[in-house]
Amino acid sequence: MSDIKDRVAIVGLGTTEYSRNSGRTSASLVLEACIAAIRDAGIERDEIDGLCGSNRVIPAHQVQGALGIPACTWWANPTVPFQHQLIEAMNAVHAGSAQTVLVYHGNYRATGVSRSAIADPFRERAGPGFNVLASDPDTFASPVGYAPWAGRYLEQFGVGREVFGKVAINSRSNAIANEHAAMRKPLTMEDYLSARMVREPLTAFDMDYPVDGADAFIVTSTERALDLPHVPVLIHAAVMGQTDLPYEDQVTDLGHTGQQIVAREMWRRSDVRRDDIDVFFPYDGFTIICVRWFEALGFCGDGEADALFDDSWDAATNRLLLGGRVPVNTHGGSLSDGGVQGSNHFREAVDQLRGTAGARQVAGARHALVAPGGMFFNSGGVMLRSDG
């Protein structure tokens, strides 16, 4: 089989408003994003023969039925984080299982992650959602695991919580410039440091901001993409990384996680090098994940992110500009655009690479690295490029 590099492209993009209270179902939001993506790609619904989205949001057959897509030959419903969906679609198109795949994801602010959600009778009826904490408190399994590893990071490298605060402020400053973002209230280091602890040493500012919202993408062959209206965004390299100790409390140390496997494979497979990247999207569902992506991918050494952030801080925009040039999570990330398990990082990367990011546009952006997923068992990396 021929090399998959640059052979599959993202040609359509759709999103919805991200909000705390959409007053709608998750399925309704996903369908809105899907219709927008199909129209954006300039194709008809009967050209879609593949579906790939998150089962726990809405299964493929329900999307197909609701949108009246006449015939599909391939579908898959991978779990979150959002990366599996896109990578599976890429593989299916390259293998010939489908020609044109509708990829979708949505999030619904569920009672399991948002305490105030219980006040809404529809949310109560919809149940706790999928990121639910264990009923038994004596475990680091589930999202709880990020707190003790954040603490270990601070203790091991002797740095202060400001390193996490800088990630939160960067996301917020970018969100303030993005009308789509759900959380746009200015955030200072003083605000960050004085916030109430949720799971020490993490506060609510270290955790994604749960929203109702959805994103959708159209994925097809690069060959076919050349006949479609938008500048195609090519999937240059796509990697997943996981180790044999994929349990939150058994991970050997921060240097032995899926992130290191992603980094090794990304820099082996990608012809686009770190210095070529124009905009960087490290997943920020928890600030510690984001900090470690900079280090694992080699933007700095282990424990050196705080110094990198200081060296890269652009005072004028109150955000990171790596090397004085490369912005990070220009949409505001999970922390401020909204927590949707990473589909928005890809949406913004595509917008940037085809030059449709509006006021946030990075001039001449050609290469974007998205580093989705977490540290314990679902790390990923996707290098996207366009030829402008």
Added chain:
Amino acid sequence: MSEAATDDEVLAAYPNTRIDQDNVEHYRGRLERRLLVNRCAECRLWHQPPRAVCPRCWSSDVRATEVSGRGTVALHTVLHLAAPSAGVAGGGGYPLAAVDLVEQDGLRFTAPIVDMPEPRIGDDVELTWITRDGSPVPAFRPAGAA
């Protein structure tokens, strides 16, 4: 020692825990205040969390085996629980640690910590038992506290 608890008794003692055939021996041990961790009878590797197969030699002869409960703090946090959890009131801080057990490099067990207001990575700890909802729960305290 009295007769071992039945499966029904173990399930009844820990109503909020997801107990299954792969970890029920561990919870049966709790009722006798013995901390049991799975160990392969063939290659002697310990593993956590409990599984039916040894991850090194693939033997299915894995046995819940008592550990000393001695070790050092590898990870720690305090959970500020928004809502009450099984047998734990909401609102207060709930200190929790993963402890590197002395039995094997990298073998960790996660449990509440007691009498450790400022835990640090590397602190020596030992096993103790607390009671929650009327059932024994393993916990760690500073070594030599007894």
